[in-house]
Amino acid sequence: MNDxxxxxxxxEALPPLSIESWQxxxxxxxxxxxxxxxxxxxxxxxxxxxxxxxDVKKVPTLRGKTIATMFFExxxxxxxxxxxxxxxxxxxxxxxxxxxxxxxKGESLIDSLxxxxxxxxxxxxxxxxxxxxxxxxxxxxxTSIINAGDGCHAHPSQSLLDMYTLRRHLGDLNDIxxxxxxxxxxxxxxxxxxxxxxxxxxxxxxxxxxxxxxxxLQAMLNKCGLDHVTVEHDLDVAxxxxxxVMSLRLQKERQQSGLVSSIRxxxxxxxxxxxxxxxxxxxxIVMHPGPMNEGIEISREVAYSSQSxxxxxxxxxxxxxxxxxxxxxxxxIR
Amino acid sequence: xxxxxxxxxxxxxRALVRVAHEIVERNKGASNIVFVGIKTRGVPLAQRLAxxxxxxxxxxxxxxxxxITLYRDDVSSLSFKHVVQQSNVPFDISNRHxxxxxxxxxxxxxxxAALDALMDLGRAETxxxxxxxxxxxxxxPIRADFVGKNIPTARNEEIKVYIxxxxxxxxxxxxxxxxxxxxxxx
Numbered sequence: 001m002n003d004x005x006x007x008x009x010x011x012e013a014l015p016p017l018s019i020e021s022w023q024x025x026x027x028x029x030x031x032x033x034x035x036x037x038x039x040x041x042x043x044x045x046x047x048x049x050x051x052x053x054x055d056v057k058k059v060p061t062l063r064g065k066t067i068a069t070m071f072f073e074x075x076x077x078x079x080x081x082x083x084x085x086x087x088x089x090x091x092x093x094x095x096x097x098x099x100x101x102x103x104x105k106g107e108s109l110i111d112s113l114x115x116x117x118x119x120x121x122x123x124x125x126x127x128x129x130x131x132x133x134x135x136x137x138x139x140x141x142x143t144s145i146i147n148a149g150d151g152c153h154a155h156p157s158q159s160l161l162d163m164y165t166l167r168r169h170l171g172d173l174n175d176i177x178x179x180x181x182x183x184x185x186x187x188x189x190x191x192x193x194x195x196x197x198x199x200x201x202x203x204x205x206x207x208x209x210x211x212x213x214x215x216x217l218q219a220m221l222n223k224c225g226l227d228h229v230t231v232e233h234d235l236d237v238a239x240x241x242x243x244x245v246m247s248l249r250l251q252k253e254r255q256q257s258g259l260v261s262s263i264r265x266x267x268x269x270x271x272x273x274x275x276x277x278x279x280x281x282x283x284x285i286v287m288h289p290g291p292m293n294e295g296i297e298i299s300r301e302v303a304y305s306s307q308s309x310x311x312x313x314x315x316x317x318x319x320x321x322x323x324x325x326x327x328x329x330x331x332x333i334r
Numbered sequence: 335x336x337x338x339x340x341x342x343x344x345x346x347x348r349a350l351v352r353v354a355h356e357i358v359e360r361n362k363g364a365s366n367i368v369f370v371g372i373k374t375r376g377v378p379l380a381q382r383l384a385x386x387x388x389x390x391x392x393x394x395x396x397x398x399x400x401x402i403t404l405y406r407d408d409v410s411s412l413s414f415k416h417v418v419q420q421s422n423v424p425f426d427i428s429n430r431h432x433x434x435x436x437x438x439x440x441x442x443x444x445x446x447a448a449l450d451a452l453m454d455l456g457r458a459e460t461x462x463x464x465x466x467x468x469x470x471x472x473x474x475p476i477r478a479d480f481v482g483k484n485i486p487t488a489r490n491e492e493i494k495v496y497i498x499x500x501x502x503x504x505x506x507x508x509x510x511x512x513x514x515x516x517x518x519x520x
Contacts, residue, residue: 047418056454059404
């Protein structure tokens, strides 16, 4: 008898998760996700990771279902990640490009979505520059909506893949310390991660110059009971004892709009460098939601170091989106 | 009707020993055999068969576990969803004799799903089905190669297999409907 340990029930360390803990018809943000729901997504993503690692990356689970991606903003990784996830599950995909579709002819958002619904689409994955757009869609349609990024508001699948990546390397995430550094004001990834880390009991430090933090952030954190979040302007202080550091892209337009006095100063104070990373826990994890500006918010050495999981985040994103599509599109709960 | 015990621990062990012998006999030895258990209770049953064959033939047959949720025919067409668990078949099944192991053989739909899952993992030389209990009522043209115990049942009866690795006890029970409790798994 060979000695390999086969787990009988999947994740031995965790209590068994029940599909009944899943309560969502849409995925709009993580503010209404429980810890059990997030862990359920992770457990199913583990199974999906196994499928992605196969030679034949295809399972028949969502055969006959149709998933539409509707992106009103440019995107490479999120869109292709959702489309691959749908294809690996054997769903059919249709993608609407705002430039080439009737949106360019002046059709309203709701009418475009209704058209997709009338065409028989089961789930719509949408990205929109206006915060809240997917909520309007969810209120007006029967079809399930997955938010793939709305304005500066939320990007739930990105946050799930960030935390899934952490979990695959660190195991239990309770009480670990994560730092998010960069342009918090304009970051939907940071906002969704604030909710996701709260659900999982992660201690989160948000680090940015005051000009790149939203107005009234502390008041908002207090009001929403987000006491797991610490705000810190000095990255050298924030990064101390961190288990993971996530760097966010600095859009170069921010300098023209006066939020950063100079890119060089930003690099000096906020770039994630090897020296700064040495202040974190040994072997601390480096993440970035992409796209990266190498040499601005993150140094090349750090981005490609052995501590960097930036590429793995992309791979894990497909598994997470497969899990979400399965949970949203694949049948009802008994 | 209260739960009635059909097989106890010793009965299960004897059935598995006989099935293990049949597997070795049918395949003229155990050198090219691999086991794949269907989650949840097919996995410990597969491990026990492999252990018996190790003691008998001194051949260490690998054991994998298969979760068939992604291949079920009720995910999109009917309406029930299950937690997907990870499959773990850490060896190549190509050109091997794969012994697929499950606890209860009923409609055949789980086996259909498992066959599709195995096809995606490689081209096995043969796939053979070993089950602890065959309770009849097939809905698909699938048969078992090795059966621990044939138990003719009515459709509304519940057969439950307890395996100590999962349930802390070894036994097989039958229960009429309305007796409460008990979840059937096929």
